[in-house]
Amino acid sequence: MNQSQKSPAMKTQLRPSTLAKQALPWVVPISLLIVWQWASSAGILPSRFLPSPRAVVTSFIELSASGELWMHVRVSTLRALAGFAVGGGLGLLLGLLTGSLHWAETLLDTTIQMIRNIPPLALIPLVILWFGIDESAKLFLVALGVFFPVYINTFHGIRSVDRGLLEMGRTYGLSGWPLYREIILPGALPSILVGVRFSLGLMWVILIVAETISARSGIGYMTMNAREFMQTDVMVVGILLYAILGKLADLLAKGLERYWLRWNPAYQAAR
């Protein structure tokens, strides 16, 4: 009797309100930030090791006021997007080709799978030799890196299109491009978007490395340059920028998924 009265009350207590639910993910980062600021202010954390959050914010405001920050962000973003467009575009095209045509798979897939096993960053010495430390070197590295996730997931997506739907489409007189547009492409899209999302993450990782090794502008250059002058605050700003840009890219991919896959209940639930 007593227990049965208790349990509904417990349930309402355990269910967090919407506000608490939204605040919950931020509890840990904000606490860390507070501890960090306290440690810096108390002198436990020397600024040449790690600047205080306040110094980072000040440095961020200064850099963005002078316009220097936005110049670097713009350069890096353009590099990332150009590399993504080239590599992702090629990956999509080749994935569609090998996924759709058996002779293309026989011809190309073995080669692509071999190249895939080489980490793009292992090519840096060779790439510098080929392209110098020019824009094209970074474009090449990013494009190469994002190519494979898009390629593999496109190929897989095309191959795993529901055979029943293909059969149905054929009995409804669809073939060639209409069959491709109505059934094959939309059927492969969830898998293609997984590849895109993966690539967008990889895109920043490769760009960071490429920019820190050889660049005259961009966030990576700004960070490395700051290292020479022991400007830890600028370095942290650069690192945080990468985190923010990476998150933005992920949000973009998620947005695409939510729009293009809105027919799929699995993508409707997460709002």
Place this chain on the structure above:
Amino acid sequence: MSVTCSSREVAADDIRCSRGVSVAIKNVSIAFGERTVLEDFDVDISAGEFVAIVGRSGCGKSTLLRSVVGLETPRTGTIILGNVAEHSGKPDVRVMFQDSRLLPWRRILPNVMLGLEPALLPHARKVLAQVGLAERANDWPATLSGGQRQRVALARALVHDPNLLLLDEPLGSLDALTRIEMQQLIEDVWRSRGFTAMLVTHDVAEAISLADRVISIEGGRVALDEVVNIPRPRTRGSARFAALEERILGRVLQRRSVF
């Protein structure tokens, strides 16, 4: 062709004879590797006739249907679809599968419109209304129940005004009540439109309540070809219905001498 139409008792709607197309299956053999599914299979279906094909799982009844629409190629033999009375073009054949096979990324109305010219949108709306789903036109297939999805699949087939409708266990996965409702709907559209229908089913009662003729396949051949002489609408409870069901079931299950 009009001669064959009179063999059935419902002669009221003449449209049926003009819409439907005859199907002549001659000496058809189909094998998958070593396993022969159909062997020298012969069946003639008249224009506008509703034929049900029953048999155990794996007896080749679905394969037969798939070969009529060209999804399987017979090793030997021919399948000839008759000419359509009003136009000399290729007869229009549509299939309804066991699963609805709606495109999950198209809303309901665009699904019905599949392979249809955009100008026929009002027609598609009308057919969707006929199956009772006009108000779901803008929903995603994922939000519909199994029975509703099959109704959309039926609308998608009907919107082409087929000469021959192939039904590959279309009601197999529906609950008992929805099944009866769907059977009614299929019978109604068949009677009003007069296409030829071939229904593959496990359910002997379903075959008897819908078809003019029930064919059972056994060992790749016709084991039984029975005309259903029960006036429509048929009631399952009637003695004739029950007797026929018992006889066909007995044959399918290979029980000897039921009576």
